[in-house]
Amino acid sequence: MCTWLEPFDVASFQAAFTPVLAVFALFVRYDQTHRMSSFNFGFEEFKDDSRLEDLAANFEREGGSGYFDSDTLEEIALYYFEQGRFEESLRVVDRSLEIHPYSSDGWMRRGILLNNLGRHNDALTAYDEALALNPTDLETIVNRGITLDSLDDPRKALDAYEQALQLDPNNEEALFNNGVTLERLNRIADAISVFEQCADQNPEHPEVWYELGFCFDRISKEEESILCYDKHLDIDPYSHDAWYNRAIVMNRIGRYREAVESYDMAIVISDDFASAHYNRGNALANLGDLKEAIVSYKQVLELEGNDAATCYNIALAFEELKLFESSVHYFEKALEADDTYAEAWYGLGSCYDAQERYEEALTFFNRAVVISPETSDFWYAKADCAYNLGRLPEAINAYRTVVKVSPKNREAWTDYAETLFEAGQLEEALEAYSQSLKLKPDCAQTYFHCAIAQLALGQSDESIQSLKMAFHLDPKQKEGFPQAYPELYRDQRIRRLLDLDQ
Numbered sequence: 001m002c003t004w005l006e007p008f009d010v011a012s013f014q015a016a017f018t019p020v021l022a023v024f025a026l027f028v029r030y031d032q033t034h035r036m037s038s039f040n041f042g043f044e045e046f047k048d049d050s051r052l053e054d055l056a057a058n059f060e061r062e063g064g065s066g067y068f069d070s071d072t073l074e075e076i077a078l079y080y081f082e083q084g085r086f087e088e089s090l091r092v093v094d095r096s097l098e099i100h101p102y103s104s105d106g107w108m109r110r111g112i113l114l115n116n117l118g119r120h121n122d123a124l125t126a127y128d129e130a131l132a133l134n135p136t137d138l139e140t141i142v143n144r145g146i147t148l149d150s151l152d153d154p155r156k157a158l159d160a161y162e163q164a165l166q167l168d169p170n171n172e173e174a175l176f177n178n179g180v181t182l183e184r185l186n187r188i189a190d191a192i193s194v195f196e197q198c199a200d201q202n203p204e205h206p207e208v209w210y211e212l213g214f215c216f217d218r219i220s221k222e223e224e225s226i227l228c229y230d231k232h233l234d235i236d237p238y239s240h241d242a243w244y245n246r247a248i249v250m251n252r253i254g255r256y257r258e259a260v261e262s263y264d265m266a267i268v269i270s271d272d273f274a275s276a277h278y279n280r281g282n283a284l285a286n287l288g289d290l291k292e293a294i295v296s297y298k299q300v301l302e303l304e305g306n307d308a309a310t311c312y313n314i315a316l317a318f319e320e321l322k323l324f325e326s327s328v329h330y331f332e333k334a335l336e337a338d339d340t341y342a343e344a345w346y347g348l349g350s351c352y353d354a355q356e357r358y359e360e361a362l363t364f365f366n367r368a369v370v371i372s373p374e375t376s377d378f379w380y381a382k383a384d385c386a387y388n389l390g391r392l393p394e395a396i397n398a399y400r401t402v403v404k405v406s407p408k409n410r411e412a413w414t415d416y417a418e419t420l421f422e423a424g425q426l427e428e429a430l431e432a433y434s435q436s437l438k439l440k441p442d443c444a445q446t447y448f449h450c451a452i453a454q455l456a457l458g459q460s461d462e463s464i465q466s467l468k469m470a471f472h473l474d475p476k477q478k479e480g481f482p483q484a485y486p487e488l489y490r491d492q493r494i495r496r497l498l499d500l501d502q
Contacts, residue, residue, distance in 0.1 A: 053079075070096055077109065086116050104134035108143065115147045123147045138164050142173045145181070154181045172202055179211060188218050206235040210242055213249075222253045240269040244276050251283045259283040274303045278310060290317040308337035312344050324351045342372035349381055358389045369401075376406040383415070392423045403435070410439040414446060421453055429453050444474035448485070455488070464497050471498070 073096040080089035090113040097106045111126035127144040130137060145160030158181055164174035179194035192215045198208040213228035229246040233239060247262035263280035266273055281296035297314045300307060315330035328351050334344040349364035365382040372378060383398030399416035402409060417432030430453045436446050447470035454463035467488075471478050481500065482489040489495065 070100060086113050089113055102133055104130040104137055104140070107133065108137065108140040111147070112143055115143070115150065120147050120151045136167055138167055138171055138174065142177060146177055149181050149184065154185050157181045170201060172198065172205070176208060183211065183215060188215050191215050204235055206232050213245060217249050222249050225249050238269050240266040240273055243269065244273065247283070248279065251279065251286065256283045256286045272303055274300050277303065281313060285317060290321055293317050306333060306337045308334045308341050308344070311337065312341065312347065315347055319347065319351055324355055327351050340371055342368045342375065342378065345371065346378050346381065349385070353381065353385055358385050361385050362389065374405060376402050376409065379405065380412060387419055392419060395419050396423060408439060410436050413439065417449065426453055426457050430457065442473055444470040444477055447473065464494065467498055
């Protein structure tokens with residue numbers, strides 16, 4: 001019987017990490033607000049922070065009831081906007097609109113603020129007011145499209161961008177946001193075409209290269225994706241999100257060392273970037289540098305507290321290092337965070353199984369199969385463990401579940417057959433061997449096992465045919481036959497039929 005615990009290699013270790021990678025190795029997208037047109041009133045060249053602070057203080061002190069001319073109100077609104085104080089900025093814009101209710105720019109700015117506050121329907125109303133006053137204002141039309149996209153109405157958003165592009169086919173904001181919405185609709189080829197048009201118009205537009213990197217990865221053009229992230233980083237080298245996304249692509253195509261270096265850059269720029277620390281650990285694990293991977297995972301725990309998936313990966317690394325005490329500790333910490341984490345129960349079982357503490361291992365494997373009854377690996381581990389304890393009926397039931405869940409698992413069919421044979425269930429064993437041979441008809445060893453089962457059932461002719469097939473598939477087996485199968489070799493009829501005495 002083969003034990004469930006495979007020897008360590010990069011592929012198996014990477015596969016073991018797959019469930020958590022699905023959660024943590026996610027691309028970082030630009031925040032929706034990056035799509036907003038600039039809230040720009042044209043005062044940057046005269047900007048004086050101390051003066052603006054005084055103006056804002058005066059506005060607050062007078063409760064908005066004092067007299068402020070329109071230019072001053074616009075300056076105060078911009079001051080608040082740039083600080084992210086959208087409610088205060090909106091209050092100033094509303095005061096300005098009381099004075100100038102027919103200002104299309106004022107209504108557009110009100111729409112931008114409402115959108116940033118998440119009040120999307122109110123933002124649309126403000127944009128409609130602006131367009132009633134100035135129907136061809138490109139900035140308002142584009143921002144209206146962005147708000148429609150935020151309301152999960154991407155088709156109407158595309159209509160808005162199309163309207164803007166009819167007025168100005170080369171409008172950069174309309175093109176870019178059109179591409180983002182096409183991307184959201186999963187029209188990746190169309191999005192790429194639009195973003196490439198943007199890049200042709202303005203090759204120094206960093207977000208365009210970022211989105212192209214994302215899109216190319218979506219269609220599995222990883223090398224093109226990396227090139228686009230590199231172009232983005234040429235323009236904005238301190239973009240920790242771009243370094244992070246670049247690393248994810250590198251890791252996926254097996255360029256693990258470069259992935260680690262890219263994660264390092266993301267972490268240098270933003271040292272509390274927990275996902276970068278986590279996925280750096282995964283890349284190091286893929287390189288076989290388990291000790292350094294553990295360091296990265298532990299950094300995630302320092303930043304985010306006890307996290308089940310991170311503890312699980314630390315436990316896996318310690319297990320591969322055969323540091324079972326530490327591995328058990330972190331599997332238990334994973335279960336403290338999430339006691340339904342079936343993989344962690346399975347991991348605990350694996351640690352005790354590796355130490356031949358089968359009773360304890362079986363307890364944990366039982367917990368795993370209860371939580372995740374459709375996972376064949378859990379049942380396989382339970383079956384092997386029960387077999388090692390000599391509990392053949394329990395092992396047989398578990399193997400039967402394995403082959404039911406994974407009917408193409410040849411090794412499981414073979415182990416199932418051997419256990420049935422050992423339990424004296426010969427006909428069922430022979431059927432299981434037959435299933436194994438259907439999956440791998442050139443396996444000499446399985447034919448030998450079939451022969452023994454057939455002989456035990458009194459099927460002498462079938463047994464001879466199975467032995468002949470085994471020798472045909474592997475002629476070297478003939479030499480070891482007397483030692484491997486002494487009872488069969490002592491049978492003169494079998495020796496004669498197999499030409500073993502020549």
